[in-house]
Amino acid sequence: MSVSQSSVVLKNLTKSFGAVDVIKGVDLEIAPGEFCVFVGPSGCGKSTLLRLISGLEEATSGTIEIAGRDVTHAEPSERGIAMVFQSYALYPHLTVRENIGFGLSLAKRPKAEIAARVEAAAAVLQLGPYLDRKPKALSGGQRQRVAIGRAMVRDPNVFLLDEPLSNLDAALRAQMRIELTDLHKKLGATMIYVTHDQVEAMTMADKIVVLNAGQIEQVGSPMELYNAPVSPFVAGFIGSPKMNLVPNVMGCATYGIRPEHLDLSTSAGQWQGTIRHVERLGAEVILYLQTEAMGELVLRLPGQSAPPPGSIAYATPQPGRAFQF
């Protein structure tokens, strides 16, 4: 891959807080215009990695390149990045207009230029009617857009977004996922997005980076991670409900089969068990089967019908769908 204008390259990056190694040697390349999602459980180092790229944390060792330039020791403001915080960090005493133009006014840009760039960002984000309001008078989704607007006017090479949707309710989150994806297409900018929510990762990313305990577990497109996870960790993290992972069976260390790749029968099948619980979601049924051989298996079945809890049933893996780690 050629190093062109807005790629991010991390080389053997580490970060330690005292004796605690939080990032343990990360190598990563992000292509220009890519929507890259860092995903992993709490404490895996994904936010720290983002903060290293932003310059809010200093790397212990290794290098960070943005747009072909080594910025490992550069100030955050000199890296060509903009960041959207989980809390949005909107200044409560400033109007939407002043919040979006804050960085430009710090840089003492001419008033007319600030006004023009704020208006342009507001138009893209449909914030025009709210420019003279204070953040307090906005809804969660609108505040989110203001935070993005403040990032946009910096005209950055790379947008950094730290769990930007986690303060929103489920319905709004789904809507903002689509808005953010649209915005990414419209701006064509490189975006690095941190989340612990694998649904956000799957639905928005061009490239997912799965992090575990300060190291990259796997990098790939959403479907690559779904179809070919390299470890039980990735297999269990991507997909919902999570993959059934059973240790020390079928002649391997960990045997994995996704809930949607198990067929159910009341007469015969590979593993016999008792149905413990049934969740009907309308379009599908999530079924919990307590088996002798495999422990508890979760099955995802289309439709609405399922045998009642307490009855005996059989689960059979679809051919070629199982993983052996």
Next chain:
Amino acid sequence: MTRRRSPYPYWFVLPAAVVFTVLFLVPTLASLWFSLTRWDLFTASFIGLDNYRQFFKEPFLVQGLVNTVIYAALTSVSKSVLGLLLAVLLTSGILWQSFLRAVIFFPVLVSTIGVGITFTALMHPTRGAINIGLAAIGIHGPAWLSNPELALYSVAFIDLWKGIGLATLIYIAGLAAISPDYYEAARIDGATRVQQFWRVTVPLVRPATVTVVTLSLIGGLRSFDIIWATTRGGPGFASDVLASVIYKQYQAGFYGLATAGNVILFALIALIILPLTWWFNKREIDL
């Protein structure tokens, strides 16, 4: 359907209402009345606004009023500004931070009279430690408390020394309430340390500023003990404030005149604090 209003809840208000009436409402109204009389503690004869006329005719009483405003403004502004700067310094992770916080707060715990006596000794023109120290570096120190030009400002300085710890403490709490995200967002936007102070800290620490300004202004307007312990309003009337003037009138037996002074002090505090509070609240922010 509307429910009949039961008188029951009002019984719960009664104890507080009685205490408020006896300890605040009655004395306030009584002093309003006595300020309109010639009063010797046993008999009071109504003389209209004569006490107020006399108060504003006496030059030393008017000077006390002016001194009060100067003293309150000076101590309040200096406590707010220095308190904020100290709080920023003491939250910046400097060496011995906790120890220094304790040092700054210590004077708040000392008795005001004790502070007054100590500073009277320290500020003695010839034998005081301050002037001895200044003499050591070749400066001839002034008579801090007995020079009429200087006395009020020297006392204000002592008040600042004693009160700065509380202001700093309130500001430290206020700074702790500001999310670090605001500073990080500002850093990414390229804000220098100075810009961060003016564009983030000052506006966002506003609730603490309101508390510090209001408390120190009220404290300054009714200040008495530290002045009495150092200069007794002297030399002459140079450092007299309303409270010390009122006290002197009481001592001299002019109870009606002294009460009028109290009413003026009450009105002065209300006139300054009420609009200020209104203005502050209008611009209140949620962090």
